[in-house]
Amino acid sequence: MTKIYWENDANTNAFQGKTVAVLGYGSQGKAHANNLRDSGVNVVLGLRPQGKTWQQAKQDDWQPVEPAAAVKVADMVAILTPDMTQAELYKQAVAPNLKAGAAVLFAHGFNVHFGEIKPDKNIDIIMIAPKGPGALVRRQYEEGKGVPCLVAIYQDASGTALERAIAYGHAIGGTRGGIIETTFAEETETDLFGEQAVLCGGATELIIAGWETLVEAGYQPEVAYFECLHELKLIVDLIYEGGITKMHEFISDTAKYGDLTRGARIVDASTRARMKEVLTEIRNGKFAQEWIEENKTGSKNYKAMLDRDFNHPIEKLGKELRANMSWIKEQAKPAKELVGSKHQ
Numbered sequence: 001m002t003k004i005y006w007e008n009d010a011n012t013n014a015f016q017g018k019t020v021a022v023l024g025y026g027s028q029g030k031a032h033a034n035n036l037r038d039s040g041v042n043v044v045l046g047l048r049p050q051g052k053t054w055q056q057a058k059q060d061d062w063q064p065v066e067p068a069a070a071v072k073v074a075d076m077v078a079i080l081t082p083d084m085t086q087a088e089l090y091k092q093a094v095a096p097n098l099k100a101g102a103a104v105l106f107a108h109g110f111n112v113h114f115g116e117i118k119p120d121k122n123i124d125i126i127m128i129a130p131k132g133p134g135a136l137v138r139r140q141y142e143e144g145k146g147v148p149c150l151v152a153i154y155q156d157a158s159g160t161a162l163e164r165a166i167a168y169g170h171a172i173g174g175t176r177g178g179i180i181e182t183t184f185a186e187e188t189e190t191d192l193f194g195e196q197a198v199l200c201g202g203a204t205e206l207i208i209a210g211w212e213t214l215v216e217a218g219y220q221p222e223v224a225y226f227e228c229l230h231e232l233k234l235i236v237d238l239i240y241e242g243g244i245t246k247m248h249e250f251i252s253d254t255a256k257y258g259d260l261t262r263g264a265r266i267v268d269a270s271t272r273a274r275m276k277e278v279l280t281e282i283r284n285g286k287f288a289q290e291w292i293e294e295n296k297t298g299s300k301n302y303k304a305m306l307d308r309d310f311n312h313p314i315e316k317l318g319k320e321l322r323a324n325m326s327w328i329k330e331q332a333k334p335a336k337e338l339v340g341s342k343h344q
Helices: 027-038 052-059 068-072 083-097 134-142 163-173 184-199 201-216 220-229 232-250 255-266 271-282 286-296 300-310 312-323 326-330
Strands: 019-023 040-047 075-078 103-106 123-131 151-157 177-183
Touching: 019 027, 019 068, 027 040, 027 134, 027 163, 027 326, 040 068, 068 083, 075 083, 075 163, 083 103, 083 286, 103 163, 123 134, 123 163, 123 184, 134 220, 151 163, 163 177, 177 312, 184 271, 201 220, 201 312, 220 232, 220 312, 271 286, 286 300
Parallel strands: 019 040, 019 075, 075 103, 103 123, 151 177
Antiparallel strands: 123 151
């Protein structure tokens, strides 16, 4: 049975007389640091001197220090920088400066699970992973609510690793929404699969394939844009709010019949087989090594693929159409932090 922790499961005294170092002030780092501080936790920010986030932190009434200096005084170190910076940060600033008995916390298991970070056995290695972007984590906290989180223990050297993790999750608001117990492997592998097969890779390829199919058949690109991209938000919002059931409640009978009789022809057995291939490459480390090597060699392929997506005709057309949608401009700021930013 899935274990979920709530507010009454948290040790609210766990951080009395303790210091938490937050390394990173991006989507998650900013939210965690501010939520922790507002919960009464003594927080020190460890950032690159004079970097962009250094200046932002100072504007938010922080007095950041270099990462190594932050680690030296901390009883818990939260590493909340992008995945590809964490291994070097751990090697250079964290490992040599950890206090005896200090815990190290992650919001995503990539580097630990795939062996890029290999911590000493005498350290608590824990995870609190909010299931939402930092802006939402902060906003929900300020409203007295909370974003659900995942908790995982990789190493329990102290015997109190879970208690420490739940206390941290509580301090950022996670116990208000529920903290679900998992493992580093499960969180990492499901997160990567969701991004690749459904949320990002799957969704964008489906949009583009649908748009190209209509345009190649002679339909107006603008009409195809609205049918295959623009209206997707309406459907996703319904699913987000009440699952597939709510979506079926609000769409027409014609749409429902088309869904039930044609959907499985688009995502069929061959699609599921390729999804399994993608999952296998995640689980056996092939994707991780490919991504790590891509970064080590200058990210040329990555940048070229991004340019290809950014220069697709649907993007130029979409930019022109959205220029006339005033309501989108009003929602632009929250939309900047979505999938992928939820653990950085």
